[in-house]
Amino acid sequence: MDYPVFDNHVHLQRRGRYIDALKEFERKGGTGLMLIALPPSEMADFDTYFLRMYEEGASLRDGALSSTQLEVLLAVGPYPVTMVEMAARVGLEEAERRMMDAAELAGRFVSEGRADAIGEVGRPHFNVPGELMEASNRIMEACMREARSAGCPVILHTEDPTPESLLDLSSIASRAGIDRGRVIKHHCTDLIGPEENHGLFPSIMATRSIVFSAAGKGTRFMMETDYIDDPSNPGAFMGIGTVPRRTRELVERGVLTEDDVWKVNGDNPARMYGREVLAGRGR
Secondary structure, eight states, rough: OOOOOOEEEEOOOOOOOOOHHHHHHHHHHEEEEEEEEOOSOSOOGGHHHHHHHHHHHHHHEEEEEHSSSSSEEEEEEHHHHHHHHHHHOOOHHHHHHHHHHHHOOOOHHHHHTSEEEEEEEEOSSSSSHHHHHHEEEHHHHHHHHHHHHTTTEEEEEEOOOOHHHHHHHHHHHHHHHHOOGGEEEEEEOOOOOOHHHHTOOOEEEHHHHHHHHHTTTOOOOOOEEBBBBOOOOOTTSSSTTHHHHHHHHHHTTTOHHHHHHIIIIIIIIHHTTTHHHHHTTTO
């Protein structure tokens, strides 16, 4: 391929395929990805829980950089479903305090150059008691403020997007003082127009139907697989080679030109994350 291929949402695990998955992505045409730190499986040590999560993400990123030619970026932040589990163990007030501290820690990781974005953060994608959802919204707004202060994007995990839910998220972004265009909606659909997403930046699932529909509207989006690298559930979400394959299909079928692909896979992530190498490689 003569154009970049960027997957905006990938999880990796040491117990998973890890480097083998990255090499497959690279072999199939991938040039860069956003690695999203996964919460530790054990919640026993609350005091170091988030620090361990972020440091493991950074270690996985460093291993990826040393083992491949890929541009691997990193996002860290308190995963919103963790709030549900933590509140059940230590109570809602203490769980919110710890999540707020984790948001601040994520901001420090970015400011110190140890991460490139805050994410995936937000609110549970399923029904929870009202007080828990209110606390989650406060934490999400705090993560947005940390991203604004650190000068980085924030990647949101929330319920499935609708114009109404995206309007609500954009209102929270405005309260936090962050540019809506720096708020990335993970797991987005083809709602890529500003009139549909209220200025948020869509990271769309790389299914054929969503990608082809979005590409018919423009190039203001990134693609993602949400690859989870879980050996116990290898068929979950999409395979690591999906974005390279989907990119190739867009060009071969004439849906996007190679210049368009450069905008989606090169220029968009470069502008978002401040890494010009993503836009300049191979050009």
